[in-house]
Amino acid sequence: MTTDTLVKKRESRLSRLPIYLTVGVIVTLWTIPSLGLLINSFREPRSIRADGWWTVFGEIFNSATWTLENYRVVLDEGFSNAFANTVAVSIPAVVIPITIAAFAAYAFAWMHFPGRNLLFVIVVGLMVVPLQMALIPILRVYTNLGVTGTYPAVWLAHAGFGLPLAVYLLRNYMGSLPSSIIESATIDGADHFKIFSNLIVPLSVPVLASFAIFQFLWVWNDFLVALVFLGIDPEVRVLTVELADLAGRGEGALNLLPAAAFVTMIVPLAVFFALQRFFVRGLTAGSVKG
């Protein structure tokens, strides 16, 4: 038994009562908003408008209370399309920066070239530049090229904004791998490309996974980049833009909002529950981005 559990045992249950109460209050406060939304999303459209979600507790076993109607309407009304758009934006917007950053990080860690340290310092320094600085000039270039509203335009923008952090994290990790592995691979005749793809990338999986999760959640939940570079055209817009549009319609769309919000949240929540440990690591690592 660790000292930790001994200490815990020694304290009587009674003395911990205030702690239980306070923790209970905070957890309740934190859970109520999303719980209310979840309940509302499964209620009859008419009752969502008529009264609050807490009134269901009187009729919780009445099957007439519950319906999937809102989800059906929401998915018919463009959210399935927006979902596909978000997938099409998110996956390359995660993989492209990771690939580019991994090659650069390898070079910074294991190759010789003039200007190596200076370039790395510049990359790290760019973490300070906020996204907002890039909006006007990039949108202008995109408009001149006629590429606003295309997926690649958003992928590359997300890649650009994600790169400094990715290069920084990956370079630090790759640089800490023992040089003996690389030396012995060199003796066996492997070139840089082989060492990178067969040795360094497999060894870097933990840091790649952490960054991937962070970047995925960031891109999936992003509103600003998608709004500016992909736009509000219903054909290409992503979930967050679709949801913001629905929220802007006011009372008329009130019954659809809860279901719509959960459609946008389902993937990040699944990632959260499935990969909580990596999720925490990714967030910690990526907490200064943006």
Added chain:
Amino acid sequence: MTTPPATQQTQGSESPRTGPGDEPGTNSVLVWLLRIASALILPLLVIAFFFAFDFLRDEDANKALQVVVAVIAGVGGVWGMYWGMDQLINRLPERTGRAVRPFAFVGPAMAILSFYLVYPAVNTTVISFQDERSKAFVGLDNYIRIFTESTYQVAIRNSLGWVILVPIAAVGIGLAFATMVDKLSRRTESITKSLIFLPMAISFVGAAVVFAFVYGFRPEGFGNQIGILNAIWTNFGGDPVNWLAQQPWNNLFLMVILVWLQTGFSMVILSSAIKGVPEVLLEAARIDGASEWQAFWKVTIPSISSTIVVVWTTVLITTWKVFDIVFVMTGGRDGTQVVAQQMVTEFFTFRNNGLGAALAVLLFIAVIPILIINVNRFRSQEATR
């Protein structure tokens, strides 16, 4: 600035390690041309390749197919290009190839960064000294307007309010919660922590919708209240309140949303720091007669102070750039505007490039001192380790 795992190796003075056949390459003009070419060819090819998929914009094409093609092109394209580039370099004479190859590895990253961050940072700064259509230079006019006109003064005032209050609440509640659950059973601890942390997975837009059903308002006689806050308020005899229109309190109601989102983050990080405080130290304090309260303030807090600073700074920077919550909840009306949201509103809604750019520059400049302080702090810690 980043938390521990990343910090063992930073840039700088450590002597370069040796990879296969590394030696200072030739630095002739030809080699430099090849280096620059190898850095640029790849990104240009990738970009051309991406935009060649023009049918991605064709509205008749099947959506699922488009998505599959988009993903394959985006993912496979990049890998393929690096491989192809490496093959090309293999055809160069060995010495030249060795000198050029690192640039094929680093080049694409540098090219993308130059285009997406370096060029815009410079360009935005220039635009901030120009008029709304970016046609003529207007000197400091945009900056003077930002600091004299009430719309922007309010935005700056609000943003300052956000960066002061949100970190206090998020870090304070996070710290208190982490300390308390540490004393509960492991099972209770992990369940309650998950519940507090869960909002981290929700987008800012999603959170705005969640809170639309908290702050919801209907005037007297227009049906039952469906927002829980008004339901409670009217239940106690109050008149229904349009919370998001009550100046200046509406700012606080918006801040609550960000606190709701960020507390989980600070709680999780602080919790792991608290678990790292040696039990021996706490035990020694208790033996010396310290109460739990004193042990917390005299032992735990000093031990985790650097983590607190990191978490604080992180929440602060996130808060400073808050945009989505205000944009979706109020659109900046009723005196709720903040700098990051006002920037997008000027640029997007009012088409005023100059003012938008000046606000972006303000966002940028304000974070620099915070980061410098943090980096210095971090460096001195590394030095004393």
